[in-house]
């Protein structure tokens with residue numbers, strides 16, 4: 001059973017917010033607002049697929065002490081909102097682009113619960129000295145072999161009762177396929193490797209031809 005009860009998370013109809021871990025700081029062009037004396041950052045579903053998935057019905061329970069392995073951190077838009085929700089937990093954030101990491105480091109300097117890792121997620125063994133077994137493996141890497149990358153990282157790092165979330169862009173799998181067919185292919189690959197599909201959510205209208213797929217092992 002999965003529930004949505006996230007500390008540091010606030011929802012008002014179709015708007016969601018996270019309590020700002022770094023008071024007065026912005027990470028992208030989000031709005032800062034005060035709710036009951038606390039500062040919150042608006043979580044933009046057009047900039048973050050996790051926000052889009054939550055608004056479209058993804059229900060997850062991120063405890064304040066959960067640990068995340070986040071693959072494809074880019075400059076830290078979504079990672080920063082996860083960082084807001086966590087308290088004792090850490091977000092181990094893998095990103096292969098040095099240019100993105102240079103900007104991402106500025107976010108990490110203000111948020112001590114993010115561990116940036118400049119690496120290629122195709123090689124999970126390369127960060128085994130840094131990353132422990134985690135509660136969530138999250139992947140947002142638009143690559144043709146993204147299912148394989150996700151599976152390898154899950155096998156290596158996800159704890160038995162943990163969850164995985166993969167953001168799939170249909171065109172990255174095969175431009176010639178109908179999006180639904182591309183999502184079916186990814187789901188079949190995940191199931192063939194022993195993963196259970198818990199939820200599949202289309203990210204319309206925030207992202208075209210994208211789906212969030214949540215799994216357990």
Ligand SMILES: C[S@@+](CC[C@H](N)C(=O)[O-])C[C@H]1O[C@@H](n2cnc3c(N)ncnc32)[C@H](O)[C@@H]1O
Nearest residue numbers: 072073074077078095096097120121122140141
């Ligand atoms: C769609 S962007 C991620 C956006 C980010 N998740 C967010 O919501 O803020 C995909 C990122 O994955 C990175 N990436 C692509 N292939 C990768 C790989 N093999 N290992 C690690 N990162 C990779 C890209 O450099 C890019 O920054």
